[in-house]
Amino acid sequence: MRALLAMPPSLPGRMFDDTQLARLAAIADIDTSRTLPDLTSAQNESLADIEVLLTGWGSPRVDAATLARMPRLRAIVHTAGTVRFVVSEAVWDRGDIVVTSATEANAVPVAEFTLAHILLAGKRSLAQETAYRHDHQVVPAAGAGAEIGNYGNVVGLIGASRIGTLVAEHLQRFDVEVLVTDPFLGAEEVAALGATKVEPEELYARSDVVSLHAPDVPSTQGLVSRELLALMRDGTTFLNTARPALVDIDALREELVSGRLSAVLDVHDDLAADDPLWNVPTVSITPHIAGSQGNELRRMGEQALEEVRRLAAGEPPLHPVDPSRRELEA
Template identity: 50%
Template sequence: MPSAQLPRTVFAMDPVHVPRLFPDALLARLRRTAELDPTLVVRDFTDPAAADALAGADVLITGWGCPHLGADVLAAVPRLRAVLHAAGSVRSLVGDALWQHGVTVSSAVTGNAVPVAEYTLAMILLAGKDAFGHRERYRTTHAFPSPAQTAAIGNLGRRVGVVGASRVGRRLLELLRPHEFEVLLYDPYADAAEAAALGARAVSLEELLRGSDIVSLHAPDIPETHHMVDRTGLALIRDGGVLINTSRGALVDQDALTDELVSGRLSAVLDVTEPEPLPADSPLYTLPNVFLTPHIAGSLGNELERLGRIVVEELERLTQGLPPAHEVRHADLIRVA
């Protein structure tokens, strides 16, 4: 998109996100790269007040709260050449019409992977020390654990199973490297050589579930992964094992997982569930072997600026005639979120 004229650009998202994604200094950098009215944030592509700006727009900067981008959007934005998504997945956002029209699509999903992987690493380390269990026991006993009670804990040589060499999965594998874990990886698109390069050993899903002390899920939510960890799979995890899910609740059979957790056989760290949030009477809110958080692993607070920065960098690349660094291709959606 090299041009002497700055690309006409429009925000399309819930307006509440704009100042968090693009704080003042970053917004100033964006306005040096694009012709942009920062006060115009579109949530309805049929809004007459936005019609003129959309009719002349080359680029949409999208985010949470953006409507689906289908054929109607192409009618409203006939010059559209690029969609730069300041969030994660574009699977449900971008319709077939845009792909067929040849619109370039880029996503800040790589930036969103960073805090998810960091959160997951923290949970793995805490789970390996049984920190959550010891906290619960300490509340009631007010006493330090005996050597017998700590004999089975620790992270030295702990076997961690990572399900999915997604962007989050790969970032997590990178963060695991300095620690003395044995790491297993299941991903149907990653062979033994690629897994080894990532610091892991490639195994089947069954072998990973059966052989891991801690199982962490990082697969995309696509039809092929729906309930990929079902009742049979959960039964393979050893007694006392820990399941961590920071991906999507639909990867796990929620009823089967609840049964395992109520029984006390397994523990879990769940940042996502199915449904989300869980019903108010779910036992997972109060079980001592469940650490439940409200979908906080992804970018929040000051982490959102990282996503905005990726978008600004992408637009700078496009204006220089360079390919986007974080392009999403339609063909890739069969295996990514």
Template identity: 45%
Template structure:
């Protein structure tokens, strides 16, 4: 399709993305940035680069293609900024940044439903909800299932461990302030004072796993974190503890986690992310009674997606008007962010 045009004929803005684009860039969000909803593809740009030499702004979401730096400089020489209405920019951002193009991400908007989902799971886990529910559905009688739930202490005074206090981890910690919980945190970049301001106590990874009733993982998937969560840590967990992963599956040594879960049926794993996704049909993740697997649903879905477009519409207006922006991505950030 043809790119958006201003009245003077300049191709100022273009819109790119995949099948979820209408959920993100709703009619309201499109109006806010002056777009009609017509989209272009990478093939369009490479086929007719002269049409895009005056493009200043690129709006996108999931399905954003990767361009090489040379392609950006040759085909989009006037591009000032990319407004990505979704979370992770790892798949495409570096060449744009290297070409001098600003990149903005709606990671804060996508973090909201993940944080909400995480807090809900934590509260339910501390009530023994998951084990009691599965117990009833597999034929256990009512009183036995209730007794299973009563092995869990509940939420008053329980200990929750947060691994990684980036955008999502911070939101989880802030939301947990509404409950009478002890919050521990492991983060390689934040000081004890910074974590204290979030209502959390800075501890080592080993201390966190050994002391927490629920361990919630929010590590980014970067080379330094791949396989960081190992069998020794899982084996050290408290009796009846729960491991919750809405971060990235690659940060977990899955074979070691499965070995511990098999040996310790008292533990529970709530896994919204695994590596690879989906797991193999023969994976024990699909059959172990103490594993509760969901198909990566914690992030924005359906109506929640519009929030990401709204964040980027406001960010565009601020950038275009020379006001302060809030969600820029830098080259340095790519080494630590999801």
């Protein structure tokens, strides 16, 4: 089975360690020391017998012209999350090409990051650190307000995506109540996650922490509205590890600058240098670190490697992209 690394030259060393690359070479007929970041410049003969493309961040788009030069292509194994920037409609139209992604693997660290911040939010960590830095006084445990802590807290998850589902499963180990709003899941499916399905208004009004896990598609633009944010109780926390376009940023900024709400914002990459949010002590702003980084990329590489092994063995893929739901891929 001929395979090709269609990705930037620096990417294979980040996604795979030497042992994984050796396993890949044992499974497929592939030169792991060679990448092809630009398929349009490749010679026809170098593409004609390729059956599997391994792609990732920065990979070339597989369009109709490329497909015409790859008659034997039967799979695109994506080592990253969304395939929308690599897989064109021509791939789906051909109908005989399996597309897989490592979205499941990438969801793991995002869910871990979210869980950590949900628990810290329950302790009112940002607000308590701010107060401690200001007055240098330790508040005795008996003097802390009843609203501080995680016992009996309510956590609201907007969207039971792969990440949202993992977060719900993690939270089953803690003494918290989990609420979910998701138009694609029924009450019984949500209950299987140890959660309760509710309407958005109830979720925002009741939750101590609201965490966003919906996909970035046209229908979700501005999903987190001014009206819904206003329903959150004073001192509660909003988490965004999804996308900034889902949030009314002006409304969120007003709530955070006023000090009424706290927030953990991991994906707001477009904040201006003079945005007042940078100076709000009860807002954590991180540079998109929730997703896979460093050694976590190896998990995504491992998932891709397993997909290649299954292709070679004639087994069905573990994580195929459903063409009918491709627009919802995060």
